[in-house]
Amino acid sequence: MRQLIVRRLLQTVPLLIFVSIxxxxxxKxxxxxxxxxxxxxxxxxxxxxxxxxxxxxxxxxxxQYFIWIxxxxxxxLGYSLINHKPVLGQIMERLPATAGLMGASIGLAVLLAIPLGLVAGANRNRWxxxxxxxxSYIGISVPLFWLAILLMYFFSIKLQWLPSMGMRTIGVNSTIDVIKHGILPCTVLAFGFLAIYVRYIRSSTIGQLKEDYVxxxxxxxxxxxTILFRHVLKHVLLPVITLLGLSLAELVAGAIVTETVFSWPGIGSLGMTAVKGMDYPVIMGITLFSSVMLIVGNLLADILYGITDPRIKTTR
Incomplete structure (x- = not known):
């Protein structure tokens, strides 16, 4: 395992250089x-x-590139061309908002996708x-910005149950208020993740049900x-680990469109503002930060593979 970690870290250097270039x-x-x-x-x-x-x-x-490197x-990571603030400071300032929103969305999607995928795979071609x-097809096909606007129209404008924009109500500083503001964007993002996760888990379940141990x-x-949730589930976790590793970058970059629609003060909205203003340092900082998180996520996924399934061995 130590050799795997060292090898992957060495592979990170040329990959990050290529991404930055x-x-x-x-x-430019x-x-x-x-x-x-x-x-x-x-x-x-x-x-x-x-x-x-x-x-x-x-x-x-x-x-300019060598100076930036x-x-x-x-x-x-330089200073913003628009507000002259440190890029790293802005990213770290908005990271909790994005990580909280994306973490809740991915967690909710995984909790729902595992039983739905297992049931779908065990009842293949049934109703x-x-x-x-x-x-799942609807979740994959529907644009998230359209779903966000639809939910905002019904639950915020028509029913007036939930706030439509921002992360906090002005003058209100409570956890309940933050949760209420995060329900709609979290639902939109979880819907998109759920559709993808269900497809992966269903496919893996169908393959596992053909194995001899079943x-x-x-x-x-x-x-x-009992077979599904005690035996098949252990093997189904492998593709889920892969998806979670790839999703680690999204915990940083966030959902740019969703955060923009709901005016969520995360890294995604920061990136959208930087793109509109051609703020090179901020764009490069977010890209590099996301790339590092993606590489770290893949490395963690490889490590969790060995923990989840001891049969997986790493070689030189």
Whole structure:
């Protein structure tokens, strides 16, 4: 296991370099100029060039990239071109809001997907399997922003049961208020995750039910429910671990569209604001942070594989 961790960490370095170069190149090739955010109608060309020089945007692209890499290695992700605040400070400030929302959504999706996927796989091609499959297809096909607007219209505007925007009510500082604001965005995100998780678990359940150990358990007189939740469930957890590892990056990057629709003050809305304003340091910081979390998630998934299934061995 130690060799696996060391090998994966060594593989991380070239991967992060490739991600940073690709992201930096795409940002530079994108249309727009961040200097325009500082330009006023009465500003002279010399003033505009002075702003460009102060921001370091007058240097060649490769020089800007190496300067950014040098600062990043020292723990400095730079300063925002819009509000002049440290990028890392802004990410860490918004991380709890995104992690709380995404963590609750993924946790709720997993808790619902495991029994639904097991039941669908155990009753293949029956009415309950078709019903769960229909639900999954709808969840995969429906755009989350449309679902968010729909829920906001019914539960916030029509019924007025839940708040529609933000994370807190002005003047109210309580946990219940935060939970009420998070119900709608959490439901939207959990709906999208649930549809994907159910499909994976159903497919894995169908494959496990064909294994010899299942037939042996039937021969010993075990019930179908016991086989599903005591024996098959252990093997079904493997694809779930993979999905959770891949979802770790989303705990950081968040759901950009969902956070924007509900005005949730997380990293996703920060990234959307940065894209609109061509705020290069913030975009690069969020991309790099998300990439690191994705790599860490994959590494944790590999470690949990060995814990969940001791038969999995790691080799050089």
């Amino acid at each position: 690709a992201c930096f190149a795409m940002i 090739l994108a249309p727009g100029d961040p200097v325009l955010s500082f330009v006023t109608p009465n500003m002279h060309a010399e003033d505009i060039e002075r702003i460009r020089h102060n921001l370091g945007l007058d240097k060649p692209g490769y020089v 040098k600062e990043t290695l020292s723990g400095n 309950i399997d078709k019903l769960i499959n229909l639900f 037939q042996i358990q039937y021969a010993f007189g075990s019930t179908k429910r």
